[in-house]
Amino acid sequence: MAAAAGNRARRTARGNRWFLALLGLVLMAAGGAALAAGLGGFSGLAASETLGDSVGGRFGRPWVPYAAAAVAAVVALSALRLLAVQVRTGTVARLSLERDTGPGTTEMPASAARRVLIDEIGRYPGVRGVRAHLTGPGDGPAVRLALTLDADADTGGIWRRVRSEGLADLRTSLELDRLPAVLRISMAPPPKVPPRTLA
Structure with missing residues (x-):
């Protein structure tokens, strides 16, 4: 599974x-x-004549400049498509729940699993915000988590709970042997104390 995803990524990079x-x-x-045309490199091209007019006139076809514009479009x-491929996050849309060789597959939307994980981790004490993404192939996904914690939260305790409860529950529900995860933690600034005025 991971090898197939790696081969796909290498082929995409080579094509790019x-x-x-x-x-x-x-x-x-x-x-x-x-x-060259601007510097007068094309003999017979008048200064008041555009390159498109000259090319169209030389080939005797008035549509030549329009064809050139279509090729440019x-x-x-194609360049925009390449940019879209470069910024693609690799987020998986559907998860495979049955991994046998029989006909047919059972799938579920990855967004449903993601919402359950976010809801569970969001209830942990000290967690202020959760973002989660499932990436990779549908039959062997990985998780990217971004947590925002209170300034006085127990970071180590929250990470242990995420690993032993949230990720373990998701791995069990998806029937996976392993579920790679990347966790990014940021601390929320402490609440601002309003200034007191002296009477």
Whole structure:
């Protein structure tokens, strides 16, 4: 499971590198052509004539500049898609509950498991806020937790309780042998004491 996820990530990274290299070459060629045209590098191109008009006139097709604009739009959309892939968090949408080789699978929304975990940990004394994300494959997820604790909270005690109760309950309900978790803890500032005025 983890190996398959790692292979997928490597293939995605390799594809992204190839796409970036090709996009860079295309943009360099287009930029070089535009610079050469601006410096008068294309013979027969009048100063008052645009590069699009010249290309369209040379090929005898008035649609050539529009085709170039369409290609530029496709390149821009591809670049936006690449950016979206780069910022993807890897959050899993559905969790597999049965891991046998028979036909059919039983799944549940990952958001339901996440809400249960947040509700349980949020009731611990000293916990002011909880954020949780389930990442990775649906049949072997990992948990990312971000806790905000009161300034005087027992950090060690809360972590032990999260590990022995919250994460253990989630692992049991998902029928997992192991449930990797990353925990980030931040402390909330103490409440501000209003200034007292002297009578």
